[in-house]
Amino acid sequence: MILLVPADPLRPRRPDEHFAAEAQAARAAGLDVAVVDHDALARGADVRRAVASVSGSGMAVYRGWMLRSERYTMFAEALAERGVVLRTDGEQYRRAHELPGWYVALTAVTPPSVWTTGSERADFDRARVELGAGPAVLRDYSKSMKHYWNEAAFIPDLADAGSAWSTASRFLELRDDDFVGGFVLRRFEQLTSAEVRTWWIDGDCVLTGAHPDSPDDPAPVDFDPTPIAPMIAGLGLPFVTVDLALRTDGVWRVIELGDGQVSDRPTTLDPQRMVEVLFAQAAVDECIADTRVGRRGG
Structure with missing residues (x-):
């Protein structure tokens, strides 16, 4: 089993500081550890170069920063060319990483949710009406902006179309190029x-x-x-x-x-x-x- 972690951007032969402790623990447990260029993977640029330092062959697990599903698939394909197989394949990663991939199986134990494909207001409004009036939490397929709760996550009442779209617009602004898939509206539940x-x-x-x-x-x-x-x-x-x-x-x-x-x-x-x-x-x-x-x- 091989552990793959992002490389430190300034010291590319070493693990990123955030994952260094896990890399050290893996080596102590007798696992092989290799670093990959996360920035190159995230851009989808020169993916083969991003995994060039991965040697050996066999099964691997990645522990690192988020990747878009399509980038992860490219990552898996580049590793496969080197004889390294990610234990989680591209299709499995998408189903776990993006809410539409797991929601139906967990409908009974998770807040009711609807989603769009893309970021058009007309699609957002259709989803808003489908979920119905009341408070909701906004996110995209892979991430919320909960640290911007009042401006880009919490919608007090989906019946207020203008206010709801204002929250969605701010969410889009903050997510920018990281926006994934479409809007997801989840019924707010008090925890x-x-x-x-x-x-x-x-x-x-x-x-x-x-x-x-x-x-x-x-x-x-x-x-x-x-x-x-x-x-x-x-x-x-x-x-x-x-x-x-x-x-x-x-x-x-x-x-x-x-x-x-x-x-x-x-x-x-x-x-x-x-x-x-x-x-x-x-x-x-x-x-x-x-x-x-x-x-x-x-």
């Missing part, structure tokens, strides 16, 4: 807890803890992700995170699902523990899969 980040490999929850935005707020001792496990397993995704929060009626709600490769690690999660748990489970699952293939072949 009473910090978010809990859970880490899943092949449908199994292997880590539970704080969210990166609230690293000092661990999951409650009685938190149990078991009820959503069949839904996550049904997605057939190799490595994802699922963020949950407690609604005012005492029900845990899924706020976000994301590809685990580009999900941030809270500062209170020890990188060595994270690497050991994630990669040990991934290696076991790969061995089981290889054994099954061998049995079928025999």
Whole structure:
């Protein structure tokens, strides 16, 4: 198993400082570590050069900054030419990274949502009417602007067309070239807890803890992700995170699902523990899969 991390822009042979602790923990656990040029990957420019320092062959997991789905596919293809296979393929990454890829499977446990294709106002208005009057949270397929809550995320009432579009316009301005797919409108639900980040490999929850935005707020001792496990397993995704929060009626709600490769690690999660748990489970699952293939072949 190979861990791939972004290179430091100023020292391209070294891991980016944000991922250096995970890279160090991976090496200590006996894993190979290689760096890639994230900026080149994000631009889609000279992708082969971006992975030129990756040597060896076999299965790999990326831990780095977000990539657009089409860029990730190019990344996977360039690595495959070098004999390195990302454990999460391009189609799986898109389904995890973009809300339309996972929403239907989790409809029962996540806020009602509608989305557009593109950023035209007419499409936005159709989605706004479909969701219906009341408060909503705005995002695109891969990200919200929750740190600009009042100006680019929260819409007090979708029935107010002018105000809703003003929020959408500001969202577009802030996201700029990073806007992905289309607008997503999600029904606002009142929450009473910090978010809990859970880490899943092949449908199994292997880590539970704080969210990166609230690293000092661990999951409650009685938190149990078991009820959503069949839904996550049904997605057939190799490595994802699922963020949950407690609604005012005492029900845990899924706020976000994301590809685990580009999900941030809270500062209170020890990188060595994270690497050991994630990669040990991934290696076991790969061995089981290889054994099954061998049995079928025999």
